[in-house]
Amino acid sequence: MRPWINKSEGLSQNQGHSPSIIGLLSAGHSHRRTSGGKAGPNVVHNISGKGMSPLSEMPVQTGATPTGASSQIAARIRKVFKVLRVAALWEAFLVALGSLRANKLRTSLTLMGIVVGVAAVIAVVTIIKGLDQTVATTFSSQGSTVFTVSKRPRVITSREDFIRFNKRKDVTLDDAEAIFRVCTSCWRAGVAANTPATVKHKDQKSENVNVRGITPSAMFDIDAVNIDAGRFWTDNEGATAREICVVGTDIVQNLFGGIAPDRAVGQNVSVGGRPYQILGVLQAQGKIFGASRDNLIYIPYSTYQKNFGAHSSLVVFVKTPSTQQLEEAEDQVRTIMRNRRGKTFGDESDEGFTLETSDVFIDLYGKATSNIYIVTYLVAGVSLFVGGIVVMNIMLVSVTERTKEIGIRKAIGARRKDILTQFLIEAITVAAVGGAIGVLTGFGLAYVISFLIGFPLLVSVASVVLGVGMSSVVGVISGLWPAWRAARLHPIEALRSE
Numbered sequence: 001m002r003p004w005i006n007k008s009e010g011l012s013q014n015q016g017h018s019p020s021i022i023g024l025l026s027a028g029h030s031h032r033r034t035s036g037g038k039a040g041p042n043v044v045h046n047i048s049g050k051g052m053s054p055l056s057e058m059p060v061q062t063g064a065t066p067t068g069a070s071s072q073i074a075a076r077i078r079k080v081f082k083v084l085r086v087a088a089l090w091e092a093f094l095v096a097l098g099s100l101r102a103n104k105l106r107t108s109l110t111l112m113g114i115v116v117g118v119a120a121v122i123a124v125v126t127i128i129k130g131l132d133q134t135v136a137t138t139f140s141s142q143g144s145t146v147f148t149v150s151k152r153p154r155v156i157t158s159r160e161d162f163i164r165f166n167k168r169k170d171v172t173l174d175d176a177e178a179i180f181r182v183c184t185s186c187w188r189a190g191v192a193a194n195t196p197a198t199v200k201h202k203d204q205k206s207e208n209v210n211v212r213g214i215t216p217s218a219m220f221d222i223d224a225v226n227i228d229a230g231r232f233w234t235d236n237e238g239a240t241a242r243e244i245c246v247v248g249t250d251i252v253q254n255l256f257g258g259i260a261p262d263r264a265v266g267q268n269v270s271v272g273g274r275p276y277q278i279l280g281v282l283q284a285q286g287k288i289f290g291a292s293r294d295n296l297i298y299i300p301y302s303t304y305q306k307n308f309g310a311h312s313s314l315v316v317f318v319k320t321p322s323t324q325q326l327e328e329a330e331d332q333v334r335t336i337m338r339n340r341r342g343k344t345f346g347d348e349s350d351e352g353f354t355l356e357t358s359d360v361f362i363d364l365y366g367k368a369t370s371n372i373y374i375v376t377y378l379v380a381g382v383s384l385f386v387g388g389i390v391v392m393n394i395m396l397v398s399v400t401e402r403t404k405e406i407g408i409r410k411a412i413g414a415r416r417k418d419i420l421t422q423f424l425i426e427a428i429t430v431a432a433v434g435g436a437i438g439v440l441t442g443f444g445l446a447y448v449i450s451f452l453i454g455f456p457l458l459v460s461v462a463s464v465v466l467g468v469g470m471s472s473v474v475g476v477i478s479g480l481w482p483a484w485r486a487a488r489l490h491p492i493e494a495l496r497s498e
Helices: 020-030 067-102 102-140 160-164 173-182 236-238 251-254 301-308 323-340 359-401 403-411 416-453 461-487 491-496
Strands: 147-148 187-202 205-213 229-230 245-249 266-273 274-282 296-300 317-318 356-357
Touching: 067 102, 067 416, 102 359, 102 416, 102 461, 173 187, 173 301, 187 251, 187 301, 205 251, 205 301, 229 236, 236 296, 236 301, 236 317, 245 266, 245 323, 266 296, 266 356, 296 301, 296 491, 359 403, 359 416, 359 461, 403 416, 403 491, 416 461
Parallel strands: 205 296, 245 274
Antiparallel strands: 147 317, 147 356, 187 205, 187 266, 187 317, 229 274, 245 296, 266 274
């Protein structure tokens, strides 16, 4: 009986295949020829010539094979091919790493292009997220349960609107008291008036300090400011128009040489030419867009009226116990103010006042920066595109340098798919490694910038996935053309190249 082997299409004794895998394949595809329809002894040749795998020693029946046995053999063959595919990909990955290690300078130049592009994207995304978080926290520091009633909006975008809003009546203390008295859904309420002034202490002075007159003392809670040293004044102290104040940290730093806050308590400062005693020092609030939020002085509103007059319109602040009651409180306050302005039901003309929450600043910020962010993302994307061009050029050079190697591989049985997979994995490996380094570099750059500017650094898993994912996509796109070009090389022409 003469044994024979039916090899699968494209299978050959390629370099790099392990004997056990070839043995598995030979066991799955080997058959024997019998005479007279009788089963003879199974004889299977090992293609690798280096021993048989355990599966190759199992009997393989031909001819009248039961259906169950055929299904088992087919399942084993499919399993063998799955193992072979994984092994081939792993082998291509190892070959790619070997090629990258053998050409360190070329690999470094390729990595540099990817690292710069990914680092730019990650740094931009991280910085923008941190800036958005800072703006949202700053503008909504009073919370989502606070709204204001004022003569004009805090944001005016045209000259015509400015003229129209200035024709409205001022919001007075009487309006505020009506809101306090009638609104049943309002938990806390207060009024505030602001004016710039020069503050002095001995031979030191600070100009353009925001002097904020408030009543009652619950406004400290509405403004979400906390005491660092000393105390807030009581409502009785505020009602008697005493010249007392609570100052921000910039006042202590500029006028007292940065002494400890508790040492500044009890000292006197001159505000608008009149002496005030410091009752407390606020905790630092930081900066927003380079402007300090700590360059301010709180004084009682009765004192503000006495020393600065009551000619400007007030801003009424209303706070509700929860966000669920915010809309109801707004409706009640709107009804109160419309009655005081003589507006009837169905009157669609100007209400004569503005009711708004802190979301107005966040919306304005979003509109103002949306186009800037788009341009920034485009610039970062161009950097990543340039990195992809670098990968493509380097891979084309690699294909040219390794033409003879490609010819040898194809001559001993490598298929187009094998060559394509090898060079594609090479490009993806370089891009993925460059992406990982670029992510770390981008976070480091964002940390330095955020430290210098003064806003928090937000590191998210999405940014990491974005960086590595984008670099891998760039690797696939950039490596596809060089890999396809290498796969199309004719083995004879490739072997002739020098």
